[in-house]
Amino acid sequence: MDALYPPIPPHAEGLLDVGDGHRIQCQQAGNPGGKPVVVLHGGPGSGMAPMTRRHFDPAAYRIILFDQRGAGRSTPHIGEPDVDLAANTLWHLVADMELLRKKLGIERWQLFGGSWGATLALAYAQTHPERVSEIVLRGVFTVRRRELDWLYRGGASNLFPAEWDAFLAPIPDGLRGDPLAAYRDLVYDPDRAVRERAAAAWSGWEGSIVSLLPDPGFQIQYSDPGFALTFARLALHYFTHGSWLDEGQLIRDAPKLAGIPGVIVQGRYDAVCPPITAYELHRAWPGSRLDLVPGAGHAVTDPGILAALRVATDGFRPG
Numbered sequence: 062m063d064a065l066y067p068p069i070p071p072h073a074e075g076l077l078d079v080g081d082g083h084r085i086q087c088q089q090a091g092n093p094g095g096k097p098v099v100v101l102h103g104g105p106g107s108g109m110a111p112m113t114r115r116h117f118d119p120a121a122y123r124i125i126l127f128d129q130r131g132a133g134r135s136t137p138h139i140g141e142p143d144v145d146l147a148a149n150t151l152w153h154l155v156a157d158m159e160l161l162r163k164k165l166g167i168e169r170w171q172l173f174g175g176s177w178g179a180t181l182a183l184a185y186a187q188t189h190p191e192r193v194s195e196i197v198l199r200g201v202f203t204v205r206r207r208e209l210d211w212l213y214r215g216g217a218s219n220l221f222p223a224e225w226d227a228f229l230a231p232i233p234d235g236l237r238g239d240p241l242a243a244y245r246d247l248v249y250d251p252d253r254a255v256r257e258r259a260a261a262a263w264s265g266w267e268g269s270i271v272s273l274l275p276d277p278g279f280q281i282q283y284s285d286p287g288f289a290l291t292f293a294r295l296a297l298h299y300f301t302h303g304s305w306l307d308e309g310q311l312i313r314d315a316p317k318l319a320g321i322p323g324v325i326v327q328g329r330y331d332a333v334c335p336p337i338t339a340y341e342l343h344r345a346w347p348g349s350r351l352d353l354v355p356g357a358g359h360a361v362t363d364p365g366i367l368a369a370l371r372v373a374t375d376g377f378r379p380g
Contacts, residue, residue, distance in 0.1 A: 064367035065115040076136070077127075077164060079157045081148035086134035087127040087161060091119040096194075096379050097167045099125045099158065101174030101181045106295035107288075108133030112361075116173065116370050121378045125170070127161060129154055129181075131295050139294045149295075151304045155185045162192060171377060175199035175361060176334060177296075180304065183311045183342075186318055196323040197373045199366065200331055200359045201339040203311040204304040208338060212267075213240050213300070217332050221270050228266035231259045245297045248290065257286045263297070264289035270332045273358035312338075315345035323349040324373040326366060328357030 071088040078084050088109060100113045109126045117124050130149045131139035138144070158181075162170060171194050174182040179198040186193045202208060210216055218225035229237055236243040247259035261284045268283025269275070282288060307313070323346060327339035336353060343351040352373070357363035361370070 064371050065112070066117065066119060067115070068111065069114055069119050071114075071126075076134075077157075077161060079130075079153075079160055081153070082137065082145075083130050083148065083153075083157075084136050085127050085130060085157055085161075087125070089123065089125055089165075090114045091117060091122045091124040093123060095119075095121050095123040096377075097123045097125060097165070097170035098173055098374075099127075099161075099170050101172065101178035102126075102129065102132070103174070103176035103178045104132060104292055104295060105129055105154075105177045105181075105299055106132045106139060106291040106293075107177075108291075113173075116367075117374050118378050122374070125161070125165065127157075130157065132291060139291050139298075146298050149298065150302070151181065151184055151299070151306065154181055155188055158185050159189060159192070168192075169194045171195045171197070173197045173374070176202050176359070177299075180204055180311065183315075183318075184306070186321060187311065187314045190317055190321060193321050195377045196318070196321060197326070197370065197377070198323065198339075198342075199326045199361060199370060200334045201325060201327060201342055202334045203309075203338055203342070204300065204306055205309055205312075205338075206303075208334065209241070209300055211335060212333060217270060220332055224266060224269040227269075228262055231255075231262045241297065241301050244293065245301050248293050248297060257290065260289040260293040261286060263293040267333060271358065272360040273328070273330055273356065273363045276360070279360065312341050312345050315342055316347065318349070319347040321348070322377070324376070325349060325351045326369040326373060327351065327353050328359055328363055328366060329353050329355050330357065331359040333359035 071090045074088040076084040108128045128135040172182040179201045232243045250256045265284040268279040325339050352369045354365040357366050
């Protein structure tokens with residue numbers, strides 16, 4: 062069995078005005094009368110990806126995707142100069158999802174998200190549990206301090222020392238004690254060359270450690286200035302604010318998900334989002350199932366991840 066369904070185009074798309082001067086780009090694919098599922102992209106700045114439509118049986122699912130505020134084809138775009146980020150928070154994204162659900166006339170929908178997409182899925186489901194039929198997560202991230210410290214304050218450097226040196230390279234020596242704060246300033250530097258170099262280094266760090274084995278394709282994609290500036294700016298905006306969450310909130314409030322079936326697919330050697338977070342979420346979420354994939358890291362294309370996601374979405378497919 063192929064782990065992905067065949068490629069399909071969207072059959073409907075357009076911009077939804079969500080207020081605050083923001084419009085989000087939305088798509089639908091698959092069966093218009095099928096079971097609704099909403100795909101939540103990572104980053105938070107990576108935007109929609111055509112491959113994500115292929116996780117679902119198109120004959121059975123009504124597949125909904127959208128670019129979150131500031132990302133992809135949503136407007137205003139984070140890459141534009143002087144964009145006001147006051148109305149771009151996790152709770153704005155949760156409200157956008159609710160507006161989209163109502164606009165589409167959907168009573169309940171399945172949530173599907175990886176990495177930052179898992180963060181958003183958990184925040185939405187804990188706010189609106191009555192609107193969620195099932196949840197499928199991959200590479201769980203909940204924005205706790207220890208997760209940020211692991212990734213951006215030296216924890217993962219124990220596994221990737223040369224890549225960590227490259228990550229620190231754009232930061233002046235005296236500012237390396239807090240890379241998040243230093244990079245937040247660098248990606249808005251008035252000098253275009255400075256901000257593009259910083260964004261490429263920030264994003265390239267994740268591209269270097271995202272897969273179980275080194276993959277030059279990820280490193281090229283993540284370091285491309287067109288991708289990197291959006292990816293870095295939105296991540297830094299969210300992570301320097303703790304994503305407007307109480308410390309540990311998404312694990313603390315996981316009991317609110319009781320009664321919502323869920324599958325957590327997690328790479329055993331995920332260096333971006335280590336498995337402890339997925340394990341702690343699973344223990345706190347009654348009725349969830351943890352699928353720890355033995356030969357995989359964080360990347361969705363790592364061995365076994367796609368197949369595990371296919372099993373999860375097929376398992377929730379209507380009979």
